[in-house]
Amino acid sequence: MKQLSVDHLLGIKYLNKNDIDLIFETANHFKEVINRPIKKVPSLRDITIANLFFENSTRTKLSFEIAEKRLSADILNFSAGQSSVKKGETLIDTVNNILSMKVDIVVMRHANVGAGVFLSKHVDAKIINAGDGTHEHPTQALLDSYSIKEKLGTVKGKKVLIVGDVLHSRVALSNIFALQLQGAQVKVCGPTTLIPKYITSLGVEVETNLKKALDWCDVANVLRVQHERMDIKYFPSTREYTQLFGINQQILDSLDKKIVIMHPGPINRGVEITSDVADSKQSIILNQVENGVAIRMAVIYLLAQQIKR
Protein backbone atom coordinates (compact mmCIF):
# COMPACT_ATOMS: atom_id res chain seq x y z
CA MET A 1 0.00 0.00 0.00
CA LYS A 2 1.25 3.43 -0.88
CA GLN A 3 1.12 6.74 0.92
CA LEU A 4 3.08 9.97 0.96
CA SER A 5 6.24 10.08 3.07
CA VAL A 6 5.39 13.61 4.25
CA ASP A 7 2.63 15.04 6.46
CA HIS A 8 2.40 18.34 4.56
CA LEU A 9 3.28 19.54 1.07
CA LEU A 10 5.69 22.32 1.93
CA GLY A 11 8.10 22.01 -0.96
CA ILE A 12 9.48 19.58 -3.51
CA LYS A 13 12.72 19.33 -1.54
CA TYR A 14 10.87 17.37 1.16
CA LEU A 15 9.53 14.77 -1.32
CA ASN A 16 11.17 11.67 -2.72
CA LYS A 17 10.77 10.02 -6.13
CA ASN A 18 8.15 7.56 -4.81
CA ASP A 19 6.02 10.47 -3.57
CA ILE A 20 6.11 12.06 -7.00
CA ASP A 21 5.24 8.76 -8.70
CA LEU A 22 2.31 8.27 -6.30
CA ILE A 23 1.04 11.81 -6.90
CA PHE A 24 1.26 11.31 -10.69
CA GLU A 25 -0.46 7.92 -10.51
CA THR A 26 -3.29 9.36 -8.41
CA ALA A 27 -3.53 12.38 -10.73
CA ASN A 28 -4.02 10.00 -13.68
CA HIS A 29 -7.14 8.66 -11.98
CA PHE A 30 -8.39 12.16 -11.23
CA LYS A 31 -7.75 13.24 -14.81
CA GLU A 32 -10.16 10.50 -15.86
CA VAL A 33 -12.66 11.83 -13.29
CA ILE A 34 -12.47 15.45 -14.51
CA ASN A 35 -13.15 14.35 -18.06
CA ARG A 36 -16.40 12.61 -17.11
CA PRO A 37 -19.83 14.18 -17.71
CA ILE A 38 -20.13 14.54 -13.91
CA LYS A 39 -16.72 15.64 -12.67
CA LYS A 40 -17.14 15.11 -8.96
CA VAL A 41 -16.38 12.35 -6.45
CA PRO A 42 -17.55 12.27 -2.82
CA SER A 43 -14.18 11.34 -1.22
CA LEU A 44 -13.68 14.50 0.89
CA ARG A 45 -17.25 15.26 1.86
CA ASP A 46 -16.33 15.49 5.56
CA ILE A 47 -13.16 17.55 5.05
CA THR A 48 -12.96 21.34 5.33
CA ILE A 49 -10.21 23.21 3.52
CA ALA A 50 -9.18 26.83 4.05
CA ASN A 51 -7.58 28.61 1.12
CA LEU A 52 -5.49 31.35 2.72
CA PHE A 53 -4.09 33.64 0.08
CA PHE A 54 -2.04 36.37 1.74
CA GLU A 55 -0.83 37.34 -1.74
CA ASN A 56 -2.90 37.90 -4.85
CA SER A 57 -3.52 34.88 -7.02
CA THR A 58 -6.03 34.05 -9.71
CA ARG A 59 -5.19 30.80 -11.42
CA THR A 60 -3.62 28.90 -8.51
CA LYS A 61 -6.51 29.86 -6.23
CA LEU A 62 -9.10 28.90 -8.84
CA SER A 63 -7.29 25.66 -9.58
CA PHE A 64 -7.17 24.67 -5.89
CA GLU A 65 -10.77 25.71 -5.41
CA ILE A 66 -12.07 23.62 -8.29
CA ALA A 67 -9.91 20.66 -7.22
CA GLU A 68 -11.37 20.87 -3.71
CA LYS A 69 -14.93 21.19 -5.02
CA ARG A 70 -14.48 18.18 -7.30
CA LEU A 71 -13.44 16.15 -4.27
CA SER A 72 -16.60 17.39 -2.46
CA ALA A 73 -14.71 19.22 0.31
CA ASP A 74 -16.14 22.26 2.11
CA ILE A 75 -14.14 25.40 1.42
CA LEU A 76 -13.29 28.62 3.23
CA ASN A 77 -11.72 31.33 1.10
CA PHE A 78 -9.60 34.01 2.67
CA SER A 79 -7.90 36.97 1.04
CA ALA A 80 -5.53 39.09 3.12
CA GLY A 81 -6.74 42.30 1.53
CA GLN A 82 -10.11 42.16 3.29
CA SER A 83 -8.96 40.66 6.57
CA SER A 84 -7.72 41.40 10.08
CA VAL A 85 -4.16 40.99 8.82
CA LYS A 86 -4.55 44.62 7.80
CA LYS A 87 -5.32 45.41 11.45
CA GLY A 88 -2.06 43.86 12.63
CA GLU A 89 -3.09 40.28 13.45
CA THR A 90 -0.28 37.70 13.37
CA LEU A 91 -0.22 34.76 10.95
CA ILE A 92 -0.66 32.21 13.76
CA ASP A 93 -3.60 34.08 15.26
CA THR A 94 -5.27 34.36 11.86
CA VAL A 95 -4.78 30.68 11.12
CA ASN A 96 -5.75 29.50 14.60
CA ASN A 97 -8.97 31.48 14.37
CA ILE A 98 -9.76 29.80 11.08
CA LEU A 99 -8.80 26.38 12.44
CA SER A 100 -11.27 26.88 15.30
CA MET A 101 -13.91 26.52 12.62
CA LYS A 102 -12.72 22.86 12.35
CA VAL A 103 -10.58 23.15 9.27
CA ASP A 104 -8.58 20.04 8.29
CA ILE A 105 -6.34 21.34 5.50
CA VAL A 106 -4.83 24.77 4.89
CA VAL A 107 -3.72 25.82 1.42
CA MET A 108 -1.55 28.88 1.88
CA ARG A 109 0.16 31.43 -0.30
CA HIS A 110 2.35 33.90 1.55
CA ALA A 111 4.91 36.50 0.55
CA ASN A 112 7.43 35.25 3.11
CA VAL A 113 9.80 32.38 2.40
CA GLY A 114 9.20 29.46 4.79
CA ALA A 115 5.73 30.62 5.88
CA GLY A 116 4.32 27.14 5.25
CA VAL A 117 7.07 25.42 7.24
CA PHE A 118 6.53 27.87 10.11
CA LEU A 119 2.80 27.22 10.11
CA SER A 120 3.19 23.43 9.97
CA LYS A 121 5.12 23.58 13.26
CA HIS A 122 2.50 25.61 15.08
CA VAL A 123 -0.91 24.46 13.93
CA ASP A 124 -2.66 21.12 13.83
CA ALA A 125 -3.73 20.89 10.19
CA LYS A 126 -2.29 19.63 6.92
CA ILE A 127 -0.48 22.48 5.16
CA ILE A 128 -0.16 22.80 1.39
CA ASN A 129 2.23 25.48 0.21
CA ALA A 130 0.65 27.34 -2.71
CA GLY A 131 3.72 29.58 -3.06
CA ASP A 132 5.94 31.10 -0.38
CA GLY A 133 7.59 34.25 -1.64
CA THR A 134 10.30 33.51 -4.20
CA HIS A 135 10.99 30.10 -2.65
CA GLU A 136 8.81 27.13 -3.66
CA HIS A 137 5.55 26.46 -5.47
CA PRO A 138 5.40 22.67 -5.28
CA THR A 139 2.07 21.96 -6.98
CA GLN A 140 3.12 24.07 -9.99
CA ALA A 141 6.36 22.06 -10.30
CA LEU A 142 4.44 18.81 -10.01
CA LEU A 143 1.98 19.79 -12.72
CA ASP A 144 4.84 20.97 -14.94
CA SER A 145 6.68 17.65 -14.64
CA TYR A 146 3.40 15.77 -15.07
CA SER A 147 2.71 17.73 -18.28
CA ILE A 148 6.21 16.96 -19.60
CA LYS A 149 5.72 13.29 -18.81
CA GLU A 150 2.34 13.32 -20.52
CA LYS A 151 3.74 15.00 -23.64
CA LEU A 152 7.10 13.20 -23.95
CA GLY A 153 6.35 9.90 -22.18
CA THR A 154 9.02 10.39 -19.53
CA VAL A 155 10.90 13.09 -17.65
CA LYS A 156 14.03 11.01 -17.18
CA GLY A 157 16.85 12.06 -19.48
CA LYS A 158 15.00 15.06 -20.90
CA LYS A 159 16.70 18.41 -21.20
CA VAL A 160 14.60 21.18 -19.69
CA LEU A 161 15.40 24.85 -20.04
CA ILE A 162 13.97 27.41 -17.62
CA VAL A 163 13.99 30.79 -19.35
CA GLY A 164 13.49 34.22 -17.87
CA ASP A 165 13.12 35.76 -14.42
CA VAL A 166 14.57 32.90 -12.35
CA LEU A 167 15.51 35.25 -9.49
CA HIS A 168 11.95 36.21 -8.59
CA SER A 169 10.37 32.90 -9.49
CA ARG A 170 9.03 30.37 -6.99
CA VAL A 171 8.27 28.09 -9.92
CA ALA A 172 11.93 27.78 -10.93
CA LEU A 173 13.31 26.35 -7.68
CA SER A 174 10.50 23.80 -7.25
CA ASN A 175 10.88 22.85 -10.91
CA ILE A 176 14.61 22.30 -10.56
CA PHE A 177 14.10 20.01 -7.55
CA ALA A 178 11.24 18.08 -9.20
CA LEU A 179 12.96 17.65 -12.57
CA GLN A 180 16.28 16.56 -11.06
CA LEU A 181 14.51 14.09 -8.77
CA GLN A 182 13.03 12.50 -11.89
CA GLY A 183 16.34 12.36 -13.75
CA ALA A 184 16.03 15.36 -16.08
CA GLN A 185 18.83 17.79 -16.90
CA VAL A 186 18.07 21.43 -16.14
CA LYS A 187 19.60 24.59 -17.55
CA VAL A 188 18.54 28.17 -16.89
CA CYS A 189 18.71 31.09 -19.27
CA GLY A 190 18.07 34.78 -18.71
CA PRO A 191 19.78 38.08 -17.98
CA THR A 192 22.59 37.52 -15.45
CA THR A 193 20.87 39.98 -13.13
CA LEU A 194 17.86 37.65 -12.99
CA ILE A 195 19.84 34.44 -12.37
CA PRO A 196 20.52 33.74 -8.65
CA LYS A 197 24.21 33.44 -7.77
CA TYR A 198 23.70 30.08 -5.98
CA ILE A 199 21.99 28.38 -8.93
CA THR A 200 25.02 26.38 -10.12
CA SER A 201 25.36 24.82 -6.64
CA LEU A 202 22.05 23.06 -7.39
CA GLY A 203 23.63 21.26 -10.35
CA VAL A 204 22.05 23.62 -12.85
CA GLU A 205 23.98 25.12 -15.76
CA VAL A 206 23.56 28.72 -16.81
CA GLU A 207 23.41 29.83 -20.45
CA THR A 208 22.95 33.46 -21.36
CA ASN A 209 22.57 32.91 -25.11
CA LEU A 210 18.94 32.02 -25.78
CA LYS A 211 19.58 30.43 -29.20
CA LYS A 212 22.26 28.11 -27.78
CA ALA A 213 20.05 27.21 -24.84
CA LEU A 214 17.08 26.40 -27.09
CA ASP A 215 19.33 24.30 -29.34
CA TRP A 216 20.20 22.21 -26.28
CA CYS A 217 16.76 21.60 -24.80
CA ASP A 218 13.73 19.36 -25.38
CA VAL A 219 11.44 21.57 -23.31
CA ALA A 220 11.51 25.32 -22.66
CA ASN A 221 9.64 26.46 -19.55
CA VAL A 222 9.22 30.19 -20.04
CA LEU A 223 8.84 32.25 -16.87
CA ARG A 224 6.94 35.48 -16.47
CA VAL A 225 8.91 38.69 -15.96
CA GLN A 226 7.73 39.62 -12.47
CA HIS A 227 7.72 43.39 -12.66
CA GLU A 228 5.79 43.59 -9.39
CA ARG A 229 8.66 41.99 -7.47
CA MET A 230 11.35 44.21 -9.00
CA ASP A 231 12.34 47.04 -6.72
CA ILE A 232 15.27 48.07 -8.95
CA LYS A 233 15.94 47.93 -12.69
CA TYR A 234 17.22 44.45 -13.56
CA PHE A 235 17.42 45.09 -17.31
CA PRO A 236 17.53 48.29 -19.36
CA SER A 237 14.15 47.97 -21.05
CA THR A 238 11.35 45.50 -21.70
CA ARG A 239 12.04 45.84 -25.42
CA GLU A 240 15.66 44.78 -24.94
CA TYR A 241 14.59 41.85 -22.72
CA THR A 242 12.19 40.69 -25.42
CA GLN A 243 14.85 40.94 -28.11
CA LEU A 244 17.35 38.89 -26.13
CA PHE A 245 15.20 36.46 -24.14
CA GLY A 246 11.72 36.53 -25.68
CA ILE A 247 10.55 33.32 -27.35
CA ASN A 248 9.12 33.96 -30.81
CA GLN A 249 8.25 31.79 -33.80
CA GLN A 250 11.28 32.98 -35.71
CA ILE A 251 13.76 31.63 -33.18
CA LEU A 252 11.82 28.37 -32.87
CA ASP A 253 11.83 27.95 -36.67
CA SER A 254 15.61 28.37 -36.67
CA LEU A 255 16.00 25.22 -34.52
CA ASP A 256 16.32 21.84 -36.22
CA LYS A 257 13.75 20.26 -33.87
CA LYS A 258 10.34 20.93 -32.34
CA ILE A 259 10.71 21.72 -28.67
CA VAL A 260 7.85 21.80 -26.15
CA ILE A 261 6.88 25.25 -24.85
CA MET A 262 5.54 25.72 -21.33
CA HIS A 263 4.57 28.74 -19.26
CA PRO A 264 3.17 28.76 -15.71
CA GLY A 265 1.07 31.86 -16.46
CA PRO A 266 -0.05 34.54 -16.40
CA ILE A 267 1.62 35.38 -19.70
CA ASN A 268 2.98 38.80 -20.59
CA ARG A 269 2.12 38.33 -24.27
CA GLY A 270 4.75 39.90 -26.50
CA VAL A 271 7.29 40.16 -23.67
CA GLU A 272 8.63 36.73 -22.65
CA ILE A 273 6.62 34.88 -25.28
CA THR A 274 4.78 35.95 -28.42
CA SER A 275 1.11 35.16 -28.93
CA ASP A 276 1.71 32.90 -31.94
CA VAL A 277 4.09 30.73 -29.87
CA ALA A 278 1.82 30.67 -26.82
CA ASP A 279 -1.08 29.52 -28.98
CA SER A 280 0.92 27.15 -31.20
CA LYS A 281 0.82 23.36 -31.30
CA GLN A 282 4.22 23.25 -29.61
CA SER A 283 2.75 24.98 -26.57
CA ILE A 284 1.23 22.85 -23.77
CA ILE A 285 0.21 25.84 -21.66
CA LEU A 286 -3.49 24.90 -21.53
CA ASN A 287 -2.62 21.25 -20.80
CA GLN A 288 -0.68 22.57 -17.80
CA VAL A 289 -3.82 24.31 -16.55
CA GLU A 290 -5.94 21.15 -16.94
CA ASN A 291 -3.28 18.99 -15.31
CA GLY A 292 -3.05 21.49 -12.45
CA VAL A 293 -6.53 20.52 -11.28
CA ALA A 294 -5.74 16.78 -11.40
CA ILE A 295 -2.42 17.24 -9.59
CA ARG A 296 -4.00 19.37 -6.85
CA MET A 297 -6.83 16.85 -6.44
CA ALA A 298 -4.19 14.12 -6.03
CA VAL A 299 -2.16 16.07 -3.46
CA ILE A 300 -5.23 16.98 -1.40
CA TYR A 301 -6.61 13.44 -1.60
CA LEU A 302 -3.33 11.84 -0.54
CA LEU A 303 -2.86 14.23 2.41
CA ALA A 304 -6.50 13.85 3.46
CA GLN A 305 -5.96 10.09 3.53
CA GLN A 306 -3.68 10.64 6.53
CA ILE A 307 -6.41 12.41 8.52
CA LYS A 308 -7.98 9.65 10.57
CA ARG A 309 -11.48 10.00 11.99
Next chain:
Amino acid sequence: MSSKLLLNSKEIDIILHRLACQLIENHNDFSNTVLIGLQPRGTFLAKRLKEILIKDYHIKDLQLGLLDITFYRDDFRRRQEPLEATNTEIPFLIEDKNVILIDDVLFSGRSIRAGLSAIQDFGRPNLVELLVLIDRRFSRHLPIQPNYRGRQVDAINKEKVKVCWKETHKKDAVYLEQNI
Protein backbone atom coordinates in the same frame (compact mmCIF):
# COMPACT_ATOMS: atom_id res chain seq x y z
CA MET B 1 -4.39 -20.38 8.45
CA SER B 2 -6.55 -23.27 7.22
CA SER B 3 -8.38 -23.21 3.92
CA LYS B 4 -11.23 -25.24 2.52
CA LEU B 5 -11.95 -25.60 -1.19
CA LEU B 6 -15.43 -24.29 -1.95
CA LEU B 7 -15.35 -24.42 -5.76
CA ASN B 8 -12.86 -26.01 -8.15
CA SER B 9 -12.18 -24.83 -11.69
CA LYS B 10 -14.74 -27.17 -13.27
CA GLU B 11 -17.47 -26.02 -10.90
CA ILE B 12 -16.55 -22.39 -11.57
CA ASP B 13 -16.74 -23.01 -15.31
CA ILE B 14 -20.23 -24.54 -14.96
CA ILE B 15 -21.34 -21.60 -12.79
CA LEU B 16 -19.99 -19.04 -15.27
CA HIS B 17 -21.91 -20.70 -18.11
CA ARG B 18 -25.07 -20.78 -16.00
CA LEU B 19 -24.69 -17.09 -15.14
CA ALA B 20 -24.12 -16.31 -18.84
CA CYS B 21 -27.32 -18.16 -19.76
CA GLN B 22 -29.29 -16.33 -17.06
CA LEU B 23 -28.04 -13.01 -18.44
CA ILE B 24 -29.12 -14.00 -21.97
CA GLU B 25 -32.59 -14.97 -20.69
CA ASN B 26 -33.08 -11.44 -19.36
CA HIS B 27 -31.01 -9.35 -21.78
CA ASN B 28 -31.32 -11.28 -25.04
CA ASP B 29 -28.76 -9.85 -27.52
CA PHE B 30 -27.38 -7.23 -25.09
CA SER B 31 -28.19 -4.43 -27.54
CA ASN B 32 -29.14 -2.15 -24.68
CA THR B 33 -27.16 -3.83 -21.89
CA VAL B 34 -23.60 -3.26 -20.71
CA LEU B 35 -21.40 -5.15 -18.26
CA ILE B 36 -19.50 -3.19 -15.61
CA GLY B 37 -16.84 -5.04 -13.61
CA LEU B 38 -15.89 -3.53 -10.26
CA GLN B 39 -12.15 -2.97 -9.87
CA PRO B 40 -10.01 -4.74 -8.98
CA ARG B 41 -11.34 -8.27 -8.56
CA GLY B 42 -14.75 -8.06 -10.20
CA THR B 43 -13.09 -7.33 -13.50
CA PHE B 44 -11.75 -10.89 -13.86
CA LEU B 45 -15.28 -12.28 -13.51
CA ALA B 46 -16.68 -9.65 -15.89
CA LYS B 47 -14.03 -10.35 -18.54
CA ARG B 48 -14.58 -14.10 -18.24
CA LEU B 49 -18.34 -13.70 -18.65
CA LYS B 50 -17.81 -11.48 -21.68
CA GLU B 51 -15.56 -14.12 -23.24
CA ILE B 52 -18.16 -16.85 -22.69
CA LEU B 53 -21.01 -14.72 -24.02
CA ILE B 54 -19.07 -13.89 -27.19
CA LYS B 55 -17.42 -17.25 -27.87
CA ASP B 56 -20.02 -19.76 -26.73
CA TYR B 57 -23.25 -17.81 -27.19
CA HIS B 58 -22.25 -15.58 -30.14
CA ILE B 59 -23.32 -12.29 -28.58
CA LYS B 60 -22.08 -9.46 -30.78
CA ASP B 61 -20.99 -5.95 -29.77
CA LEU B 62 -21.00 -6.72 -26.05
CA GLN B 63 -19.74 -3.70 -24.13
CA LEU B 64 -17.65 -4.12 -20.98
CA GLY B 65 -16.54 -1.31 -18.68
CA LEU B 66 -14.23 -1.39 -15.67
CA LEU B 67 -15.20 0.77 -12.71
CA ASP B 68 -12.96 1.84 -9.83
CA ILE B 69 -14.87 2.79 -6.68
CA THR B 70 -11.96 3.99 -4.50
CA PHE B 71 -13.10 7.62 -4.47
CA TYR B 72 -16.66 6.60 -3.54
CA ARG B 73 -15.90 4.39 -0.54
CA ASP B 74 -17.34 5.27 2.87
CA ASP B 75 -14.29 3.94 4.74
CA PHE B 76 -11.82 6.45 3.31
CA ARG B 77 -9.53 7.46 6.24
CA ARG B 78 -11.10 4.83 8.52
CA ARG B 79 -8.88 2.01 7.29
CA GLN B 80 -5.46 1.22 8.70
CA GLU B 81 -3.95 1.01 5.24
CA PRO B 82 -4.36 3.64 2.53
CA LEU B 83 -6.70 2.95 -0.36
CA GLU B 84 -5.12 2.55 -3.76
CA ALA B 85 -7.07 3.57 -6.84
CA THR B 86 -7.12 1.54 -10.07
CA ASN B 87 -8.25 2.44 -13.57
CA THR B 88 -11.76 3.26 -14.62
CA GLU B 89 -12.38 2.46 -18.27
CA ILE B 90 -15.94 3.06 -19.41
CA PRO B 91 -15.59 4.09 -23.05
CA PHE B 92 -19.35 4.30 -23.69
CA LEU B 93 -22.38 6.16 -22.36
CA ILE B 94 -24.56 4.37 -19.86
CA GLU B 95 -27.48 6.81 -20.14
CA ASP B 96 -30.67 4.71 -20.44
CA LYS B 97 -28.66 1.48 -20.61
CA ASN B 98 -29.29 -1.67 -18.61
CA VAL B 99 -26.21 -2.08 -16.44
CA ILE B 100 -25.02 -5.40 -15.00
CA LEU B 101 -22.71 -4.59 -12.09
CA ILE B 102 -20.28 -7.46 -11.54
CA ASP B 103 -18.16 -8.33 -8.49
CA ASP B 104 -16.58 -11.52 -7.23
CA VAL B 105 -17.81 -11.57 -3.60
CA LEU B 106 -20.80 -9.82 -2.05
CA PHE B 107 -20.07 -9.29 1.65
CA SER B 108 -21.23 -6.17 3.51
CA GLY B 109 -22.71 -4.52 0.41
CA ARG B 110 -20.65 -1.34 0.92
CA SER B 111 -18.58 -1.83 -2.25
CA ILE B 112 -21.77 -2.23 -4.26
CA ARG B 113 -23.20 0.91 -2.61
CA ALA B 114 -20.08 2.76 -3.71
CA GLY B 115 -20.40 1.22 -7.19
CA LEU B 116 -24.00 2.43 -7.47
CA SER B 117 -22.90 5.97 -6.54
CA ALA B 118 -20.05 5.85 -9.05
CA ILE B 119 -22.32 4.61 -11.84
CA GLN B 120 -24.51 7.70 -11.39
CA ASP B 121 -21.57 9.85 -12.51
CA PHE B 122 -21.62 8.26 -15.94
CA GLY B 123 -25.29 8.98 -16.62
CA ARG B 124 -28.69 7.72 -15.54
CA PRO B 125 -29.02 4.01 -16.30
CA ASN B 126 -32.38 2.50 -17.16
CA LEU B 127 -31.78 -0.42 -14.81
CA VAL B 128 -28.95 -1.71 -12.64
CA GLU B 129 -28.63 -5.39 -11.75
CA LEU B 130 -26.01 -7.08 -9.61
CA LEU B 131 -24.14 -10.27 -10.49
CA VAL B 132 -21.73 -11.91 -8.03
CA LEU B 133 -19.85 -15.19 -8.02
CA ILE B 134 -20.10 -15.64 -4.23
CA ASP B 135 -22.91 -14.28 -2.08
CA ARG B 136 -21.97 -14.34 1.62
CA ARG B 137 -25.34 -14.46 3.31
CA PHE B 138 -25.98 -13.00 6.77
CA SER B 139 -23.08 -10.50 6.51
CA ARG B 140 -24.83 -7.56 4.92
CA HIS B 141 -24.57 -4.03 6.38
CA LEU B 142 -26.84 -2.57 3.71
CA PRO B 143 -30.06 -3.76 2.06
CA ILE B 144 -28.34 -4.97 -1.13
CA GLN B 145 -28.99 -8.35 -2.78
CA PRO B 146 -27.72 -9.85 -6.04
CA ASN B 147 -29.91 -10.52 -9.05
CA TYR B 148 -27.55 -13.27 -10.21
CA ARG B 149 -25.38 -15.32 -7.85
CA GLY B 150 -22.94 -18.13 -8.55
CA ARG B 151 -22.90 -19.72 -5.10
CA GLN B 152 -24.35 -18.75 -1.75
CA VAL B 153 -21.95 -19.20 1.17
CA ASP B 154 -22.59 -19.09 4.91
CA ALA B 155 -19.40 -17.92 6.59
CA ILE B 156 -18.74 -16.40 9.97
CA ASN B 157 -17.10 -13.00 10.07
CA LYS B 158 -13.57 -14.22 10.83
CA GLU B 159 -13.64 -16.44 7.75
CA LYS B 160 -12.59 -15.07 4.41
CA VAL B 161 -13.71 -16.14 0.96
CA LYS B 162 -10.77 -16.06 -1.44
CA VAL B 163 -11.44 -16.18 -5.17
CA CYS B 164 -8.48 -17.22 -7.34
CA TRP B 165 -8.47 -16.70 -11.10
CA LYS B 166 -6.15 -18.44 -13.51
CA GLU B 167 -5.05 -15.00 -14.74
CA THR B 168 -3.45 -14.28 -11.35
CA HIS B 169 -3.23 -17.59 -9.45
CA LYS B 170 -2.66 -20.04 -12.37
CA LYS B 171 -5.97 -21.85 -11.68
CA ASP B 172 -9.60 -21.01 -10.91
CA ALA B 173 -10.67 -21.85 -7.38
CA VAL B 174 -12.65 -20.47 -4.45
CA TYR B 175 -11.48 -21.13 -0.90
CA LEU B 176 -12.92 -20.47 2.54
CA GLU B 177 -9.99 -19.38 4.69
CA GLN B 178 -9.96 -19.36 8.45
CA ASN B 179 -7.51 -17.82 10.87
CA ILE B 180 -6.63 -20.42 13.52
